[in-house]
Amino acid sequence: MFDSDDLSVVDFGAVSDEGLIDALRAAHGAAAAAQAAEVFAVRELYRRHRADSADPGPGGGEFAATEAAVALQVDEGTAGALIDIGLALEDSLPRTREAFAAGRIDLAKVRVIVDSTRAVAREVLEDLEPRLLEAAGRTNPVRLRQAARRWAARLDPLGTQRRRERRQEERDVRLRAVQDSMAVFDGLLPAPGAQTVAMRLREMSMQVCAADPRTMPQRRADALVALADGSGRLRCRCERGERCPKFGVPIERPRRALIQIGVPADTLLGIQDAPAFLAGYGPIDAALARMLAEHARFQVIPEQSDAEDSSSPEGAAQWRPAPRLEREVRAVDGICRFPGCAMPAAESELDHNHPFDHQRPARGGLTARTNSAVLCGRHHRLKTLADKEKLRWKVWRADLDRLQWTAPTGDIHTTVREGARYLFPCTDIGAPTAPYTGVHRSEPTETPLLDPPAALPDRPTAEDMAYPLNGYVVVHGQLRRIPPEDEIPDDRTEPARNRAH
Template sequence: MFDIEFDPAAPGRLVDALAEGSRAEARLIAARMAAVADLLAQRTAELNVEGVHPNYMIVTGFARASAEVGAALNLTKGAASRLVEQAEALRDRLPHLAALLAAGQTDWRTVEIVLARTRFVSSKVMAQIDSELAEQVGGWQCWSDGRITTTVDAKVKLLDPAAIAEREHATDRRRVEVKPLGDGTAKVDAIVTTRAGLAFDAKLSEMSGRLCPKDPRSNDQRRADAIEALAEGRELSCECGRAECPTRSAAPQSESSSPRVVFNVIADRDTVLSGGQAPGYVLGYGVIDAEQVRELAAEATMRLVTEPQVDAAAALRYQPTVSVQRWVRCRDLTCRFPGCEHPAEDCDIDHTVPFDHNKPALGGLTVPANLKCLCRFHHRLKTFGGWRDTQYPDGSVVWTSPSGKTYRTTPGGADLFNSFAPVPCGQPKAARPPKLSRAARVEQSRAKNRRLRPVNEAYRYTQSARRRELDRRRNRNRMRATLKLFKGDEPSTSPYCTWINDPFEPEELPPDWEPPPPRPPDPENPPF
């Protein structure tokens, strides 16, 4: 019970506070999406302006922006890429709707539905849809997700029918995911074709329906157990316990007929042998409880995993030994980039200090203290995307982004198992840069503007001159072709276009083509 006196006006004030909080949340989301879109624009533009090494452009501006967003917001690669894609679409394709979100006149739920349902709309039609939706969205506050989706789909189908996702797009999203729930169970999430879904549903119903009425499980539990039976290639057995039951537990299959499934489990020695309660970890899956560890260990091949001692010859070889790879994957559990949860067993083994192939003794050694797991995307990002990393003896890695931000990741195994627990390593804390005064920050911005202005002006002038030169050549070639059509090989005698008798000009400019120098401004004529 709440020991307060009822105030008739209080509920109204609280509801007003909720509404204002929702509007403030919308404004904050709009500001975040604008910042993400601006970051994407910066990371894309710098590839065109700066004189960087060609390898630097292997990683696109979108990928580099997604990596920084994922690290800053602790998002996975997929979630960060989706956020950057939404921010770009909101800025470039739905500016009117973005303005309403920034003003708190709509919510992110509505905007996210519009983004998803207009993904394939052409740019010409998108402007009209954005304008019309911005006028109507104010009346959607009480609408459900389904009603908003139906309204947007109807408008898209009227203006751009080709943008409606047809069956060939939907079937491309087929997938099956198994996610641990942390309580000894797992969630199977799948998108399959209608035919496969109906067949799977009918098979589960058939298997669960064969059991006798005395089976103690519910229908949902029987269908869930039927999935395990399907995976193991056997019939679903009854659990009533009666000897006369026609569907009681059958004899186990022979080892040759049973499908062999291999997966790796990490657990403490005490959990496996002494009844300890520390959880275990299945690589690529997640945490399981101690009882499940012992059930699996009863029929498994066990191997003691300890940090290997690497001799001098092995440390100078690029390829890690099998024992080193096993130790690093068990220590890290996942990709070591901030926010990434890609399983370690599918990751590359990366040298933090690069291995010197010409003189291995001078480069990074192939030892656990210099190795970590990186998925292929983040491995390429580190190599070509401007990210820098430092690894410490306790396995922690400090990442520095191209914008100078630092992020620290620790090995996942250290959080679960004492064998991987970090030891004090005297790692220094990241030095905080001195705080600059407002005048110093303004002067930094002004100096940057002074440095970039001539570079950007020269780039824009060169691009404009290239377009003008190509247009001039195309026009002249078109006139030469017209002359040849009407007069054949007879030259023109006009004194105004003497160049028309010249050979056709190439309509591609060489890479080293330089435009003529810009003419100085005429003081007699205004610049407009």
């Protein structure tokens, strides 16, 4: 094991693979502890500004973020977000504050916990915070956010709906200049709308042939421009003319892009308010799911046990799964089953956990629900190479729900069927139960209830890796006016010397 103080003198070339993993963990823990010190220091600076301010109103302490931003050479929005997180940790999350200070969780996971516990009643938080910390120790921020939102929605469904409705008022699209004559086109949209845009861009990216030289990110970027300029079609750049398989393909009539939502039957019927699952995003509240269902096409997915299987004996000996089996596996898996991957099942592939035997189909590796899982293209390739013993990864199915991966270093990672947690809430045995049923669920709150968006998988973002705060929305009223582009011009006509400061 490495001590973080020893890392600067380690000869990493002489360290074993297991030793390198230990060194990575030690370095990450040291970095997390340093992040905590930074958050606590800027929070204290803010408190001192507030105490010294002659103005008790919203302006008190406002420029603490300005001072910190200049000192750290970061933007004021980042400094304000650090202050906001520090205040939340001090006010209501003592266990998270302690774990952060010790370097057991980093800033990205702290942000998820802070975001997910806004305005949650203290009685609920007493049970929810330990669960979130336990989950933070075994998963990445994307999946932690999904679990946190699912649990918060289950504990306080009406609060989740209120947060979503208020958050929608902050929708926006912006253009930010970056170096080399480029710009970042950034938007904050309601999740179904964002998924509609994302899926439409993906569909347009498939309008060119395989010989098109552009990468998928480049195709999506060009598709966005084509969507805006009115052409509505991505032109192929293979330069093969009539030999291109996409040559002369007529432009189809515009249609709604496909988005997939998993929702329990009793939630759809209004019997309960369990959260639903929007593929590529995560949990959404029951009211929004029912609203979207008004124009949806339904597919019923049955819950099954280890002993049951939806494939016929004849179909199990076929390499390609039947449409019904494929639909069910995609629905219950929800996302790629590799540890930490959040690629939607609709954009992934079905894989045989135990490889299908093409020479003797009736023997092992059958095409059955108990031997199938969803993997994105990248991790499907990883598993295929591992099955051929070209990579030192190993994967086995512990039961119908759990898929276990052994890394080359021997570390074991377990993934579960994310979609099943939403379709069949009874399977979410790790979720906390609501110990508090008071009126806080329906009473208005003075603090704005806001949820920051989860980054869509495989969608590049302009994130500062030192400060993973892209899209963070400040909740504390003292800090919400920090970004200069959000400042409302003062149109009062009296001379400045007559105004109160």
